[in-house]
Amino acid sequence: MNVKRRVAVVGAGITLFRRRLKETGKELSYLAANAALESAGMTMDDIDCVVMGTAPDAFDGIHMKADNLLDGAGATRKPYSRVYVGGGTGVFSPIGGWWHVASGLFDTCLVVAEEKMSPCIPHPQTAFRTIWDPIITRPLNPNLVWIFALEMNRYMKTYNIPKEHIAMVAVKNKGNALDHPSAQLAAKITVEDVLNSETMVWPVQRLDISPPSDGAAALVLTSEDVARKFTDAPVWIDGVGWSLDSAYWTNRDLCFPQYVAEAAKMAYKMAKITDPPKEVDFAEPYDPFTYKELHHMEGLLLAKKGEAPQLTADGVTQRDGDLPICPSGGLLGVGNPIAAAGLMKCCEMFWQLRNEAGKRQVSGAETGVAQAWGDLMQVGTVTVFRR
Amino acid sequence: MAYDKIRDPRRIMHVEGDMEVDYIYTAGIAGERFFVALRDKEKLVATHCDKCNHTFMPPRMYCDRCFAELSNWIELPPTGAIASYTITHEDNNGERLPEPIVLAFIEIEKTDGALIHQIGEVKPGALKIGMRVQAVFKKKSERTGALTDIRYFKPA
Numbered sequence: 404m405n406v407k408r409r410v411a412v413v414g415a416g417i418t419l420f421r422r423r424l425k426e427t428g429k430e431l432s433y434l435a436a437n438a439a440l441e442s443a444g445m446t447m448d449d450i451d452c453v454v455m456g457t458a459p460d461a462f463d464g465i466h467m468k469a470d471n472l473l474d475g476a477g478a479t480r481k482p483y484s485r486v487y488v489g490g491g492t493g494v495f496s497p498i499g500g501w502w503h504v505a506s507g508l509f510d511t512c513l514v515v516a517e518e519k520m521s522p523c524i525p526h527p528q529t530a531f532r533t534i535w536d537p538i539i540t541r542p543l544n545p546n547l548v549w550i551f552a553l554e555m556n557r558y559m560k561t562y563n564i565p566k567e568h569i570a571m572v573a574v575k576n577k578g579n580a581l582d583h584p585s586a587q588l589a590a591k592i593t594v595e596d597v598l599n600s601e602t603m604v605w606p607v608q609r610l611d612i613s614p615p616s617d618g619a620a621a622l623v624l625t626s627e628d629v630a631r632k633f634t635d636a637p638v639w640i641d642g643v644g645w646s647l648d649s650a651y652w653t654n655r656d657l658c659f660p661q662y663v664a665e666a667a668k669m670a671y672k673m674a675k676i677t678d679p680p681k682e683v684d685f686a687e688p689y690d691p692f693t694y695k696e697l698h699h700m701e702g703l704l705l706a707k708k709g710e711a712p713q714l715t716a717d718g719v720t721q722r723d724g725d726l727p728i729c730p731s732g733g734l735l736g737v738g739n740p741i742a743a744a745g746l747m748k749c750c751e752m753f754w755q756l757r758n759e760a761g762k763r764q765v766s767g768a769e770t771g772v773a774q775a776w777g778d779l780m781q782v783g784t785v786t787v788f789r790r
Numbered sequence: 791m792a793y794d795k796i797r798d799p800r801r802i803m804h805v806e807g808d809m810e811v812d813y814i815y816t817a818g819i820a821g822e823r824f825f826v827a828l829r830d831k832e833k834l835v836a837t838h839c840d841k842c843n844h845t846f847m848p849p850r851m852y853c854d855r856c857f858a859e860l861s862n863w864i865e866l867p868p869t870g871a872i873a874s875y876t877i878t879h880e881d882n883n884g885e886r887l888p889e890p891i892v893l894a895f896i897e898i899e900k901t902d903g904a905l906i907h908q909i910g911e912v913k914p915g916a917l918k919i920g921m922r923v924q925a926v927f928k929k930k931s932e933r934t935g936a937l938t939d940i941r942y943f944k945p946a
C-alpha cells in the first residue's frame with residue numbers, strides 16, 4: 404500500500420438521535436457539521452472539500468438525497484461527493500474523506516453522515532422490501548429481520564451459544580448509552596428483560612434490535628501539517644479497510660463475516676497491527692442486533708470464532724474490561740440513523756482517544772477500531788484510529 | 791438477445807414488482823416558520839445573514855456561505871418579479887393540456903432568492919420578464935401549510 408501522507412481527525416460533532424426529529428435532513432447535517440467545525444476550531448473557509456455519507460435514498464424519501472443535503476453539509480461551491488455502501492456507509496464516509504486527504508489532493512475534508520428514517524411510513528423496513536433481487540428473492544416477500552434471524556440461529560447452533568450471553572450485549576450497550584448525551588434508547592435493563600421481550604422473528608426479540616432513528620454526525624479530517632496548526636491532540640486515521648462479499652446471501656458463510664475479516668486485515672496491515680486483541684484497546688463494532696456485535700468482534704479478529712459471547716459473559720467487553728466494546732452505547736443504545744450511526748462510532752473513537760468521552764471514558768485508550776456493515780448484508784468497513 | 795421488437799414485456803419470462811414506499815416529511819425548522827406564516831398571515835418568511843448580508847428565500851436555518859446559524863427571521867409581503875417563465879402545453883405524461891400552464895421563476899422582493907410558481911390572470915402573450923407579480927391565496931379554510939396555499943401569482 405502506498406499511502407502518501409498521514410491523515411488526522413481534528414473535530415467531531417453529532418446531533419441528538421431520535422425516532423423522529425423536527426429538523427430536515429439538511430438541517431441535521433448542518434447541526435452536526437457545525438458542531439464538528441466548532442470542535443476543530445475551524446470555519447467553513449478552512450474546509451477544502453466535503454464528503455457525504457448517507458444510506459439508501461428510500462429512507463429520507465428523496466431520490467439522490469446527497470444532492471439535497473449538500474448545502475446543509477457546507478458543500479455549496481466546494482468539491483463534494485457522496486460515498487455509499489448501504490449500512491456500511493457510516494464508517495466508509497471517513498474512509499472517503501481519508502483518501503481525499505491522504506492522496507495529497509486536499510488538506511482538509513469535512514465528512515458528514517446523515518440519515519432521516521422517520522419520513523418512511525409505516526416503517527423504514529418498508530423501504531428494505533425493494534433491495535432484494537427481484538427475480539429470485541423478492542417474490543418470497545422477505546424482510547431484513549429474516550436474514551438476521553437465520554444468521555443468528557446458525558451462529559447460536561454452531562457454537563452452542565446460550566441466548567443469555569447474546570442478551571448481555573443489549574444490557575451492556577443500553578447501559579453504556581446512559582452516559583451518551585445523544586442517546587435514544589439508553590436504559591438500565593436485565594438479561595431477563597431481553598429474554599422476555601416480544602419475539603419478532605425467532606430468535607430475534609424486541610430488545611435484540613436497534614431502532615430506526617433520525618440523526619447526523621460529522622468529522623473534520625486534515626493533513627498532518629494542518630492538524631498541527633489547529634490542535635495539540637490530533638487523532639490519526641492509521642488504517643482503513645473495506646470489502647464486499649457475494650451479493651447472493653445464500654452463498655455466504657452465516658457463521659463468520661468473512662467480508663469484515665478482509666476489511667479488518669486491510670486496515671490492520673496499514674496500521675501495522677499484527678495481534679489485534681493485544682494491540683486494539685477498544686472497539687466500536689456495528690451492533691444493529693445483539694448477536695451482530697459478537698459476530699463482528701470475531702470478524703474484526705478481536706475474538707476467536709464463537710468465543711465473543713463468552714468474553715461478553717466474562718465482562719471483558721464492559722467499559723472497564725480488558726477489551727471495551729461499544730463504550731458509546733452502540734446502535735442498540737444510542738440509536739441507528741444508519742450512516743450517522745456508523746460515523747457516531749468514529750466520533751466516539753475521536754472523543755475516547757482525546758480523553759473527551761466524559762463518563763464514557765475508557766482508561767488509557769491509544770488505539771480504537773470502528774466497523775460498520777450493510778449493503779446487501781455483505782459489506783465490511785473498518786477504520787483504525789490512534790492518538 | 792435483444793427484445794427491441796417486443797412491445798409487451800409480459801411475453802418475455804418475467805417477474806412483476808413495484809417499489810412503492812410512502813412518506814411523511816417534516817417541514818423542518820425553517821420550513822415550519824415559512825409555512826405557518828404563509829398559511830396564517832399570507833406572508834413570506836426569509837432569513838437574513840448579517841455577516842454575508844444575504845437574505846435567503848426560501849428561508850434556511852443556516853447560511854450556506856459562512857455557515858452561521860441564522861436567527862434573523864423577516865416577514866415579507868408575497869410579491870416579486872418574474873425573472874424567467876415558461877409555458878407548458880403538455881402534462882408529465884406527454885398528454886395535451888386543455889389550457890397551457892405558465893410557470894415562472896419569481897424573484898421575491900427584498901430577498902436574494904426566488905420561488906417557482908404558476909402565473910394566472912394574464913394572457914401568455916402579455917407576459918414579460920421583469921413583470922411585478924403578487925400571490926393569490928386559497929381560502930383560509932382550504933390552506934394546509936404548503937406552497938400550494940398560494941394558488942398562483944398574478945400581475946401586481
Ligand SMILES: [Zn+2]
Binds near residue numbers: 843844854855856858
Ligand atoms: Zn453568512
